[in-house]
Amino acid sequence: MKKQDSSAPARPQNDTASVMRPQSDAVEYLLRLGDDRLVLGHRTSEWCGHAPILEEDIALTNIALDLVGQANLLLSAAATAENAGRDADALAFLRDGLDYRNAHIVELPNGDFAFTIARQFLFSVFSMVQAEALQPSRHVDLAGIAAKMFKETRYHVRHSGEWLLKLGDGTDESHRRLQDAINELWCYTGELFLADDVERRMAQQGIGVDPATLQLVWNAQVGDVLRRAGITAPDVLWMQRGGRVGHHTEHLGHLLAEMQTLQRQHPGASW
């Protein structure tokens, strides 16, 4: 291999985590699980005070609370595995975008209510089948967290799934908005099922699950609700990717700037 000028920035060579600061598979894997929920939890919390009706304001903020709670447990487990003196708060508030491992779908801006609900449904079904598959994990903490996530996420799936039926089967306007949302979101769903070496090794060790094995169940459950809502999944072949190795859309930086500002300006602040 050609020797590189040491001052040149490292360029990503391939789709593995090796371009980043090396960290163990377990840390990497738990960060991916935690970051998906933290970023979506923060996004969902942006609806606080803005939802179309009071019940929805309460529902969305409750779901955000569940997601941030799940992220707290997962990032605590990541911090324990890392054993480098960082806790869940340090991982949430003091990491830059490049070190975030969430999939792109959770960092996209909320858009309208249809977009928020469609994204929530696509991710929640994924999260539910992933949590179910993680319950027998040999990582005892992760197994327990997964069991809890599975129970909570069932409520999330029902919430967004029933909204999908209402919007798809509602007015022309609600149907159009939902179809637009699904069209736009579809190319972000592939990344959820993309397995790399980290995921495959974690699955082989009985700690994690190969996300590719979850796709059939997800397809069936999502497909069933879309069909009943009268919505068609677009015929998209190109799937967006990169979040798992720290390559993000421009939206993540804005989200982190808001989420992290207090701890960045007043390190260690608490109340």
Added chain:
Amino acid sequence: MTNAASPVTRERLLAVLDTVMDPEVPVLSVVELGIIRDVEVRGDAVKVTVTPTYSGCPAMHVIERDIEAALRENGASTVEITMSHSPAWTTDWMPALAREKLRAYGITPPGPAEPDAPIAIGRRRLAVRCPYCGSAETELRSEFGSTACKAMHVCRACQQPFEEFKAI
């Protein structure tokens, strides 16, 4: 509450914990809520194993603090609280008496936790009985309410909005 001079025994501390109330649902103690999984006493050092309710329940921090304060007031020299996530908390751990207390307080108690079978979207739910008039003519408003653990309903018979402690 028993006084600090009594010997520190597991039974007595469990009775003390049965006076530590959930700050969000102050009619239920932490024991009745089913989150106290184990109490271990060595001399006057106490170890309590707690299983959290919801991942993001903000009341858990207050509950931990209240547990520690109550045990210290009753003779524990050190209190170590361990969080156990497996098995996950379920409302099935709530005893019958606690369910009656909830109903009397105006919150419909949880039904049996759902089996893991594929989730039904758009199903007809079994009506939840109104805790005030007992009617089954009720309507679900939202499966999310004032706290993580509650759903909101309205009774069509007595027109009263009410909460349900969700089965999970």
